[in-house]
Amino acid sequence: MLSLPYIQELSQEISAALLSTPEEVEAFRLKYLSKKGIIPSLFDEFKTIGGAEKKTYGKPLNELKKLAEEKFQSAKSTLENKNLTTSSNCDFTRPAHLLSVGSRHPVSMVIEEMIEIFSRIGFTVLDGPEIEDDWHNFTALNFPPDHPARDMQDTFFISKNPDMALRTHTSNVQVRAMETMKPPIRVLAPGRVYRNEAISARSHCFFHQIEGLYIDKNVSFADLKQTLLYFTESFFGKSKIRMRPSYFPFTEPSAEVDVYWGLENEVDYRITKGTGWLEILGCGMVDPNVLQACGIDPNEYSGFAFGIGIERIAMNRYQIPDIRMLSENDVRFLRQF
Template sequence: MEQLVQQMEAYKKEMAAFEGKTPEAVEAFRIKFLGTKGIVKDVMGGMKEVPNEQKKAFGLVLNEFKQFAEARYEELKAATATEGGEAAAGYDWSLPGDQIGVGTRHPLSIVRNQIVSIFRRLGFAVAEGPEIEDDWHNFGAMNLPEDHPARDMQDTFYISQNPDWLLRTHTSSVQARVMESQKPPIRVICPGRVYRNETVSARAHCFFHQVEGLYIDENVSFADLKQTLYFFVQEMFGKDVKVRFRPSYFPFTEPSAEMDISCLICGGDGCNICKHTGWVEILGSGMVHPKVLENFGIDPNKYTGFAFGMGVERITQLKYQVNDLRLYSQNDIRFLKQFTGAV
């Protein structure tokens, strides 16, 4: 017992002489003396070697030793806190702060907002819908029944069957929901992300972004469609861009056409981007199929309409000459910083 008392006195002197000028030093003190494997716990373990008749007296000594260690720890902790407070109080708050980097919108967001802005000036509202869709709104309502061969053009991510739920393959599903809930006249654009089971490469990705448009009213003609898209192209790419329409096929429009513009990379002379034709396809379009109108109780003898759809990645590629679609989703800060001035 006498030996333990001498050890405690030596430890008290060590604790009293300890200088903890930093929070790290104070923490080291706590671990050494008050930790689960610290000196205080080790000394208190010597209680089992004390004779029973001396345990009460020795217990008081141990308790006083423990209280001394805890008090010294609190004293050191308070001292470091005071020093930190004094340092903070003496800080010159008029000094300039650290520079904060200026961020920017993602290039796809920049172009999407530009597309939305252009069509809003033509009176188009913006409509959005769920990315997880049922088969009817994604395919059936768009004149694509289960056995339609055109479904093979859209490799689909199915989530469940019977009933079929899937990741939407186009934002035409949003058009379907608009026609389901509204009566003509209808004039909306539908931006959003879509998904298709395609191999990821410089020219394709398993997800991408679309902006589709729909206009239904009395006496809407193909001439209205062409003038709307002419206006969009000139506002997006400039007055000097040439435009051409090519006959095409889409199940939900009849007649249908794809629209090309003169290649902005080579000026129409021919390059890898335009496959040496001088033209680049940017969207598909056409007059809304009467069957689609009937699916939503819209009289095709009274109303007509047009629809179109474009890929935001393709428009961005042409506008900013991006040569790899994977760059949009890799979060490479070196790529994204190039668009700081384009907000």
């Protein structure tokens, strides 16, 4: 059967074959390419002929096999693409089903908004370690050795190294900024802090703060007040604040800041305890001892610092009744944001 006219006849037959259905494609494969097909049988016969004849039939046989394989693969691909686009299970005119991509956590939203507000007046963001040594967490901030905050009831100490603890505030970032930067310094320090406190609806053993620090020549308490007034107007939409004397080891004088919330509804009465005033942060002028401990001359420079508890602000803004809801990762709660 092996002859050049026969090979040419098969080539024309293969080229003219119509393969428009899966059945026709399979029949083509069985007839020409399967183990018992025409082309494999021709190659079996080719193995028995002499060397001179091999030169005559080798190239035409290879071209015939290549033609049949390409014909088969092309028809198979065409049918697969056709089935994909005409499948009864696919209607490409229907609207797509949008996958849930999650949402922003209320604590993250509050932090980002505060950063955006303070960045308008020149504050930049710094970060620092959550496991901190005694110097940066306490001593440099003017905490005396017998201060209550050093007691085990307030601080999570590292058992293998009593000089290390989980930071109790982000003021450690302020200390590192004063040690490594030259005035003027204007930084924000957002982050998570830890206190050894009982967990309840209003308090937790970890929470978030954002602290601010500004140091330069001739910085006054009036600068602090104006900065905080700008913040309360931008964030709360409130333009009336009051500053009550307070005490912090690292600032002197120190103050608690309240914003006038008003008493327009039952919620206002509840969150302000009927006074109309809502406490939002603590602040003060940086104590000269802190400046000196960090290598800044208190006779030449002065500054102010403030700290805001994020969870309390988020709970107020989104009317969240329990602080534990912010860290339990309940999808039903998080989907509301």
